Amino acid sequence: MPKLISILKRAADFIQQRLADRQQAGNYRTLKPENTLIDFCSNDYLGFARSPQLKQKIAEEIGAYPENHNGSAGSRLLAGNLQYTEQLEASIAGYHEAEAGLLFNSGYDANIGLFSSLPQRGDTIILDELAHASIIDGARLSNANRYTFKHNDLQSLADKLKAAKGSIYIGIESIYSMDGDSSPIAEILDLADSYNAAVIVDEAHAIGLYKTGLVQQFGLHNRVFARVITFGKALGCHGAVVLGSDNLRNYLINFARAFIYTTAASFHQVASVKTAYIFLRDADEAISTLKSNIALFKSTIDKHEDFPLIESESAIQCIILKSNEKAKLIASTLQQKGIDVRPILSPTVQQGSERIRICLHAYSTPDEILLLTETLNKFLHER
Numbered sequence: 001m002p003k004l005i006s007i008l009k010r011a012a013d014f015i016q017q018r019l020a021d022r023q024q025a026g027n028y029r030t031l032k033p034e035n036t037l038i039d040f041c042s043n044d045y046l047g048f049a050r051s052p053q054l055k056q057k058i059a060e061e062i063g064a065y066p067e068n069h070n071g072s073a074g075s076r077l078l079a080g081n082l083q084y085t086e087q088l089e090a091s092i093a094g095y096h097e098a099e100a101g102l103l104f105n106s107g108y109d110a111n112i113g114l115f116s117s118l119p120q121r122g123d124t125i126i127l128d129e130l131a132h133a134s135i136i137d138g139a140r141l142s143n144a145n146r147y148t149f150k151h152n153d154l155q156s157l158a159d160k161l162k163a164a165k166g167s168i169y170i171g172i173e174s175i176y177s178m179d180g181d182s183s184p185i186a187e188i189l190d191l192a193d194s195y196n197a198a199v200i201v202d203e204a205h206a207i208g209l210y211k212t213g214l215v216q217q218f219g220l221h222n223r224v225f226a227r228v229i230t231f232g233k234a235l236g237c238h239g240a241v242v243l244g245s246d247n248l249r250n251y252l253i254n255f256a257r258a259f260i261y262t263t264a265a266s267f268h269q270v271a272s273v274k275t276a277y278i279f280l281r282d283a284d285e286a287i288s289t290l291k292s293n294i295a296l297f298k299s300t301i302d303k304h305e306d307f308p309l310i311e312s313e314s315a316i317q318c319i320i321l322k323s324n325e326k327a328k329l330i331a332s333t334l335q336q337k338g339i340d341v342r343p344i345l346s347p348t349v350q351q352g353s354e355r356i357r358i359c360l361h362a363y364s365t366p367d368e369i370l371l372l373t374e375t376l377n378k379f380l381h382e383r
């Protein structure tokens with residue numbers, strides 16, 4: 001066989017084998033079309049993504065700038081920058097009481113850009129073991145030493161800090177995406193101060209339930225080195241901002257490859273973010289309904305020793321099923337009842353911690369929540 005054909009065959013065999021292994025392990029991923037089930041799985045916590053009012057206002061905002069093009073047609077450093085975007089960055093930074101903000105095309109890009117460009121060879125990145133894949137991937141792309149500490153465990157973090165060299169960066173989430181619990185940010189900052197470490201907080205799942213994020217809610221924004229706010233969840237659109245000092249912004253413009261080497265977001269995307277922030281300022285009623293919905297879920301779900309509910313005050317509530325099969329079975333039982341909840345399987349989460357992840361929303365009705373908890377309670381009692 002000619003050499004090229006044999007290499008192609010090897011690649012094709014590799015792909016087939018990896019897919020077969022996944023199928024065998026019961027965690028083969030497929031894309032599902034949209035459905036009309038009751039939504040307990042999207043990150044649209046405040047209903048912005050589905051809001052006809054927001055859609056209308058975005059259309060009006062876009063219409064108010066007929067001179068702006070459809071596509072940005074270049075990186076922000078080339079043809080893709082708009083004064084509109086820079087004004088929005090300044091206004092978002094003001095809203096979050098930060099010196100400056102820099103938009104990225106997604107939260108994934110923001111974490112990749114930040115964590116890959118800032119820590120250098122000889123420096124140390126210490127991440128909570130449950131940090132999002134985008135934080136881990138960003139850290140992997142840096143040349144720094146990398147450690148993880150046990151989830152929310154200050155002693156474990158202190159142990160890692162003792163061994164750290166160079167400039168130290170600690171990466172955490174304020175609300176964890178897969179567990180829904182919050183991080184002890186103030187205690188982590190105290191510990192970080194004693195080692196002169198910079199703390200970076202991803203607020204992807206805090207923004208919304210907390211109007212400006214959890215860091216600011218606790219008055220800790222002047223103590224964190226940087227915050228990442230994503231727009232794809234409660235803000236109902238797409239993109240992210242890194243908040244920090246003016247110098248951090250300038251540094252990222254110069255060194256973050258995920259910012260430099262990509263086409264800037266379209267005007268449509270930036271206009272959506274601007275409009276969503278106007279809605280967020282007025283979202284008190286939606287936030288209060290979301291809080292009551294979380295309370296209703298927590299008060300009607302039975303505690304089950306074998307299938308624990310992770311302690312969480314947020315819109316993300318998880319029941320640990322401990323196997324891919326059980327997680328898939330409970331999700332399909334709920335789907336048969338008209339409820340959209342997705343199983344979270346290993347390897348997305350650690351083996352043994354497979355779960356269903358329930359997202360509550362401002363638009364969930366009490367009847368829908370009761371149908372969810374009744375179905376869950378019945379299922380779990382029968383196991």
Ligand SMILES: Cc1ncc(COP(=O)(O)O)c(C=O)c1O
Nearest residue numbers: 106107108132177202204230232
């Ligand atoms: C904690 C966290 N950070 C970052 C991201 C990535 O954000 P985006 O979806 O905007 O790329 C996510 C999304 O799943 C997330 O949960």
